[in-house]
Amino acid sequence: MRVLGIETSCDETAVAIVEAPAGDSPMGRILANVIYSQLTEHRRFGGVVPEIAARAHLERIDGLLVDALAEAKLELGELDGIAATGGPGLIGGVMVGVMTAKALAFAHDKPFLAVNHLEGHALSVRLTEQVTFPYLLLLVSGGHCQLLTVHGPGDFRQLGTTIDDAAGECFDKTAKLLGLGFPGGPAVERAAMDGDPQRFALPRPMWRKPGCDFSFSGLKTAVRQTVEKLEPPDKSAIADLCASFQRTVGDVLADRCANALTSAPSATLVVAGGVAANLYLRGRLEEVAARYGARLVAPPIKLCTDNGAMIAWAGIERLRLGRTDALDFKPRPRWPLDPGPSDHGVVRV
Ligand code: KG4
Ligand code: ZN
Numbered sequence: 001m002r003v004l005g006i007e008t009s010c011d012e013t014a015v016a017i018v019e020a021p022a023g024d025s026p027m028g029r030i031l032a033n034v035i036y037s038q039l040t041e042h043r044r045f046g047g048v049v050p051e052i053a054a055r056a057h058l059e060r061i062d063g064l065l066v067d068a069l070a071e072a073k074l075e076l077g078e079l080d081g082i083a084a085t086g087g088p089g090l091i092g093g094v095m096v097g098v099m100t101a102k103a104l105a106f107a108h109d110k111p112f113l114a115v116n117h118l119e120g121h122a123l124s125v126r127l128t129e130q131v132t133f134p135y136l137l138l139l140v141s142g143g144h145c146q147l148l149t150v151h152g153p154g155d156f157r158q159l160g161t162t163i164d165d166a167a168g169e170c171f172d173k174t175a176k177l178l179g180l181g182f183p184g185g186p187a188v189e190r191a192a193m194d195g196d197p198q199r200f201a202l203p204r205p206m207w208r209k210p211g212c213d214f215s216f217s218g219l220k221t222a223v224r225q226t227v228e229k230l231e232p233p234d235k236s237a238i239a240d241l242c243a244s245f246q247r248t249v250g251d252v253l254a255d256r257c258a259n260a261l262t263s264a265p266s267a268t269l270v271v272a273g274g275v276a277a278n279l280y281l282r283g284r285l286e287e288v289a290a291r292y293g294a295r296l297v298a299p300p301i302k303l304c305t306d307n308g309a310m311i312a313w314a315g316i317e318r319l320r321l322g323r324t325d326a327l328d329f330k331p332r333p334r335w336p337l338d339p340g341p342s343d344h345g346v347v348r349v
Helices: 040-045 050-071 092-110 117-123 165-179 184-190 215-230 235-263 279-291 308-320
Strands: 002-007 014-017 029-038 083-089 112-116 135-140 145-152 154-163 270-271 295-297
Touching: 002 050, 002 117, 002 279, 002 308, 014 050, 014 145, 014 308, 029 050, 029 083, 029 092, 040 050, 050 092, 083 092, 083 117, 083 308, 092 112, 112 308, 117 135, 117 145, 117 270, 117 308, 145 235, 145 308, 165 184, 165 215, 165 235, 184 235, 184 279, 215 235, 235 279, 270 279, 279 295
Parallel strands: 002 083, 083 112, 135 270, 270 295
Antiparallel strands: 002 014, 014 029, 135 145, 145 154
């Protein structure tokens, strides 16, 4: 089974082709994985500008499709399905990916799969690792921070979520305040390597409170106030603040995962999403998993941040279950993995 995956929900235009081997192995093989990061388009604005992102996706998507097919040495007719991120995300970009996938599916008479971007992250670990359902998932990206149990494709129970900002957003803000550029996560991680993680005592929102919810807005404010006092921060202060910030995020994530492992014991803790690329945080999560007799599993660094392979893989998981989508699927700017029993059809932010 070979599926093409298109990802256009934020600032990466990405196309991949993934093959699922015969048999019931949960793992797949990446035949092509091409990506265009719109860093130069957005850098001078210090963040992603939705309209610019949508236009850039439109300009790049055809070329990337050609590149992916060439890399995989395949024709469109040889594919078994066309998947695209159907949401959540910046709606202009999602529309570009969805329309492209629908057009290809229609023209070549292939099944169309509208993939939830969060499900792409949530299942991506199974593309490269032997991980079976159910598992506990920490999903940490630029827009989300959630703990969930994953029972299968489309079958998620949310244990907790952020009540304000996402962890990745907090990394990006910290980098911006310190003039480290965009995207912030990798820059903060690099700077933190030479820093003293004990120098600054920052607040740890939700730490040691019951439950699995997160909060990062107080930490963001504390970083801003610390930077203001340091004006202008020198190189060693920047390194120390990044290291202290990263340790604080590590404390919070580990504490929340400990509660999740207590209330929903699992043999496997999976971490996914852009922030999962952070090696220090992976180390902290490994420690907490081991404390509860679980193993930490994460996708390869390259597959943590947005990519087409995770969308193609989620497409394969859904196609295996016969869950395809109609060509009148409407892109969804909001699309929770677990709408929860109390929502009555109202989509939460
Ligand atoms: O999953 P992703 O690529 O996009 C979303 O779906 O949001 O995640 C992007 C986020 C950004 O906030 C970025 O700063 C963060 O992931 N990130 C990192 C690292 N690499 C990316 N955060 C911490 N450490 C990293 N190495
Ligand atoms: Zn993402």
